[in-house]
Amino acid sequence: xxxxxxxxxxxxxxxxxxxxxxxxxxxxxxxxxxxxxxxxxxxxxxxxxxxxxxxxxxxxxxxxxxxxxxxxxxxxxxxxxxxxxxxxxxxxxxxxxxxxxxxxxxxxxxxxxxxxxxxxxxxxxxxxxxxxxxxxxxxxxxxxxxxxxxxxxxxxxxxxxxxxxxxxxxxxxxxxxxxxxxxxxxxxxxxxxxxxxxxxxxxxxxxxxxxxxxxxxxxxxxxxxxxxxxxxxxxxxxxxxxxxxxxxxxxxxxxxxxxxxxxxxxxxxxxxxxxxxxxxxxxxxxxxxxxxxxxxxxxxxxxxxxxxxxxxxxxxxxxxxxxxxxxxxxxxxxxxxxxxxxxxxxxxxxxxxxxxxxxxxxxxxxxxxxxxxxxxxxxxxxxxxxxxxxxxxxxxxxxxxxxxxxxxxxxxxxxxxxxxxxxxxxxxxxxxxxxxxxxxxxxxxxxxxxxxxxxxxxxxxxxxxxxxxxxxxxxxxxxxxxxxxxxxxxxxxxxxxxxxxxxxxxxxxxxxxxxxxxxxxxxxxxxxxxxxxxxxxxxxxxxxxxxxxxxxxxxxxxxxxxxxxxxxxxxxxxxxxxxxx
Amino acid sequence: xxxxxxxxxxxxxxxxxxxxxxxxxxxxxxxxxxxxxxxxxxxxxxxxxxxxxxxxxxxxxxxxxxxxxxxxxxxxxxxxxxxxxxxxxxxxxxxxxxxxxxxxxxxxxxxxxxxxxxxxxxxxxxxxxxxxxxxxxxxxxxxxxxxxxxxxxxxxxxxxxxxxxxxxxxxxxxxxxxxxxxxxxxxxxxxxxxxxxx
Ligand code: HEM
Ligand SMILES: [Cu+2]
Numbered sequence: 001x002x003x004x005x006x007x008x009x010x011x012x013x014x015x016x017x018x019x020x021x022x023x024x025x026x027x028x029x030x031x032x033x034x035x036x037x038x039x040x041x042x043x044x045x046x047x048x049x050x051x052x053x054x055x056x057x058x059x060x061x062x063x064x065x066x067x068x069x070x071x072x073x074x075x076x077x078x079x080x081x082x083x084x085x086x087x088x089x090x091x092x093x094x095x096x097x098x099x100x101x102x103x104x105x106x107x108x109x110x111x112x113x114x115x116x117x118x119x120x121x122x123x124x125x126x127x128x129x130x131x132x133x134x135x136x137x138x139x140x141x142x143x144x145x146x147x148x149x150x151x152x153x154x155x156x157x158x159x160x161x162x163x164x165x166x167x168x169x170x171x172x173x174x175x176x177x178x179x180x181x182x183x184x185x186x187x188x189x190x191x192x193x194x195x196x197x198x199x200x201x202x203x204x205x206x207x208x209x210x211x212x213x214x215x216x217x218x219x220x221x222x223x224x225x226x227x228x229x230x231x232x233x234x235x236x237x238x239x240x241x242x243x244x245x246x247x248x249x250x251x252x253x254x255x256x257x258x259x260x261x262x263x264x265x266x267x268x269x270x271x272x273x274x275x276x277x278x279x280x281x282x283x284x285x286x287x288x289x290x291x292x293x294x295x296x297x298x299x300x301x302x303x304x305x306x307x308x309x310x311x312x313x314x315x316x317x318x319x320x321x322x323x324x325x326x327x328x329x330x331x332x333x334x335x336x337x338x339x340x341x342x343x344x345x346x347x348x349x350x351x352x353x354x355x356x357x358x359x360x361x362x363x364x365x366x367x368x369x370x371x372x373x374x375x376x377x378x379x380x381x382x383x384x385x386x387x388x389x390x391x392x393x394x395x396x397x398x399x400x401x402x403x404x405x406x407x408x409x410x411x412x413x414x415x416x417x418x419x420x421x422x423x424x425x426x427x428x429x430x431x432x433x434x435x436x437x438x439x440x441x442x443x444x445x446x447x448x449x450x451x452x453x454x455x456x457x458x459x460x461x462x463x464x465x466x467x468x469x470x471x472x473x474x475x476x477x478x479x480x481x482x483x484x485x486x487x488x489x490x491x492x493x494x495x496x497x498x499x500x501x502x503x504x505x506x507x508x509x510x511x512x513x514x515x516x517x518x519x520x521x522x523x524x525x526x527x528x529x530x531x532x533x534x535x536x537x538x539x540x541x542x543x544x545x546x547x548x549x550x551x552x553x554x555x556x557x558x559x560x561x562x563x564x565x566x567x568x569x570x571x572x573x574x575x576x577x578x579x580x581x
Numbered sequence: 582x583x584x585x586x587x588x589x590x591x592x593x594x595x596x597x598x599x600x601x602x603x604x605x606x607x608x609x610x611x612x613x614x615x616x617x618x619x620x621x622x623x624x625x626x627x628x629x630x631x632x633x634x635x636x637x638x639x640x641x642x643x644x645x646x647x648x649x650x651x652x653x654x655x656x657x658x659x660x661x662x663x664x665x666x667x668x669x670x671x672x673x674x675x676x677x678x679x680x681x682x683x684x685x686x687x688x689x690x691x692x693x694x695x696x697x698x699x700x701x702x703x704x705x706x707x708x709x710x711x712x713x714x715x716x717x718x719x720x721x722x723x724x725x726x727x728x729x730x731x732x733x734x735x736x737x738x739x740x741x742x743x744x745x746x747x748x749x750x751x752x753x754x755x756x757x758x759x760x761x762x763x764x765x766x767x768x769x770x771x772x773x774x775x776x777x778x779x
Contacts, residue, residue: 189612246627
């Protein structure tokens with residue numbers, strides 16, 4: 001007999017343990033730090049953008065003199081363009097992606113399926129260091145001559161070609177996107193194979209936590225669609241570096257700028273689901289855990305996730321309704337887009353059903369999860385206005401779109417990331433976070449988020465276009481200045497409230513000692529809570545055997561026999577009536 | 582593949598490990614195919630948007646040399662299958678020879694490609710005058726980068742086979758690199774058709 005997943009001795013040198021580690025738990029923490037750092041950077045840029053919309057042309061307090069010396073501290077038009085470009089790119093690719101995929105994926109996949117590590121631990125380590133390289137490219141792009149990237153996060157040509165952004169910064173940013181794509185694909189291969197091959201005995205696909213389902217589907221989409229962005233990036237780099245004209249039309253070429261939009265959104269729409277799928281999974285699990293009820297219609301949720309993943313590859317055209325698309329094609333894309341709401345609705349109703357009449361425990365992760373449900377509903381509903389051609393003709397490229405995708409992509413993923421951090425913090429660090437500070441962080445963020453993004457929806461509906469340097473140059477939106485100013489105050493409030501988290505997080509990561517009741521403080525049954533906190537280097541002393549699904553709560557038989565309202569996935573228990581969930 | 586118990590027979594352990602590696606390779610190839618899928622999509626749109634193909638006043642690409650080169654790449658793939666065949670039979674010497682020839686054919690492909698670039702740029706076909714030239718260089722350069730990586734792999738296989746590292750039962754790297762190398766050949770075919778024949 002031989003061991004399939006042999007136990008290796010834990011490394012002892014500092015470098016092997018904390019820097020070039022192949023341990024998925026360490027890599028997860030590395031992605032967490034790298035992601036949080038860039039989240040702060042992206043958030044800082046957001047504050048500057050908000051300042052500009054509230055007080056266009058006025059000098060920025062504190063940092064203005066240093067950042068915009070040529071204009072005496074006020075944001076210049078070209079500086080403004082760089083701000084929103086880098087805000088978007090940094091948040092999506094270098095903050096949310098590493099947090100949702102790199103951090104959650106690495107932490108959860110082996111622990112929740114009962115494996116000792118990833119299928120390819122060295123590839124896993126490489127994926128993190130390639131990611132660091134991409135972040136360094138981003139940082140370099142911010143400081144090179146002729147300035148940082150400035151073509152918007154969508155990087156549309158001709159803006160992103162040498163004609164409009166001749167600087168090295170734009171080139172470096174496109175390279176950074178290519179490199180972060182390589183890192184993502186390395187991770188995706190690892191996650192997919194690990195989930196297929198390394199599930200513990202008894203861990204059938206329909207016994208996996210929904211978190212794992214979300215991560216798995218997101219990885220498949222990553223694997224297939226990130227390379228499409230790669231192809232667009234390569235063509236763009238050829239245009240920028242070797243003077244081809246694939247995307248340059250008009251006097252200087254006969255290329256096709258719309259081609260880029262096709263490739264970008266062919267990737268870009270799946271990408272938005274790549275980011276929301278892990279969040280959906282994690283939140284769906286939390287709703288069940290803290291309602292002390294089985295996840296309602298678990299299999300239905302799984303099939304909804306699968307259906308949405310497939311459909312997400314077929315709807316990208318809804319970003320291009322006004323790009324000169326044939327009406328026939330436009331209507332097909334509209335139909336497919338609206339068809340997504342059916343499985344999405346099922347998923348949503350399952351969440352509501354799960355919490356309905358549950359014994360809800362309003363823990364910090366649960367508060368964040370409920371907040372997620374709320375903001376995601378708003379995001380999804382506004383999506384329908386954009387997916388319908390007749391309304392999108394008016395709303396396209398307004399702040400309404402910005403509000404829509406901030407509710408779905410920013411607000412929802414932000415809340416999911418923090419729900420996860422609060423939930424798994426004890427598992428990762430062996431200490432509790434302060435729950436009162438956590439609740440303050442939740443309520444302040446929740447108020448801030450809703451204030452900011454509702455403000456965006458309203459001004460967009462009133463006709464304010466996105467990406468305007470000084471919106472009030474247009475008389476028809478001049479009266480929106482006070483509303484925008486209020487929105488900015490909400491944004492600053494949100495920014496300041498993050499400090500509550502920073503204090504709570506740093507203090508508890510670095511303070512000494514090991515807390516009580518740390519192995520399974522939430523009383524849940526998934527596999528990571530059957531091992532000590534933090535887990536041993538090899539996770540499981542013996543590979544566990546799984547008997548139940550991840551959501552066995554409040555079963556009266558269990559309560560009667562064991563006196564508790566939950567059952568670990570590894571606890572053998574014969575129900576009198578065969579359950580087949 | 583079923584989920585695993587920790588203690589399994591050595592043969593089972595090897596099978597699970599190798600099937601993980603193979604799934605990983607299939608996933609990698611799928612990803613890579615999508616990269617080329619995006620590029621082919623671009624080719625299609627740019628080609629449809631061009632009035633004449635090849636455009637007037639642009640040097641046309643030859644057919645004969647690329648056709649021969651296609652033959653070279655495909656025979657390299659065939660030689661790799663031959664190597665696999667001998668490996669399964671346990672004929673180590675023949676395996677090493679077949680691998681060596683496959684590697685040399687791979688190198689010949691790159692040399693011929695470089696020669697073609699040199700020739701065409703000498704005749705005045707460049708990246709920036711037309712999509713015809715731009716697409717030719719773009720596709721062939723990206724493809725050759727993958728070929729060069731593959732040659733590195735084949736070289737390592739040849740050396741390891743020479744040292745007797747692979748046996749009838751255990752030769753996972755040969756199988757993985759074979760998948761890689763066959764795919765390099767497979768994506769070349771539509772490229773050859775689109776760039777040189779259409
Ligand atoms: C109910 C489902 C949804 C529908 C029907 C929908 C529909 C749309 C449409 C039609 C647009 C294009 C609007 C325009 O540019 O005129 C759009 C933009 C966008 N959506 Fe959604 N969406 C949905 C859910 C989501 C989700 C779940 C996410 C992310 C997690 C998301 C992220 C985005 C982003 C990032 C953009 C815009 C990017 C940009 O132009 O800069 N959407 N959505
Ligand atoms: Cu979309």
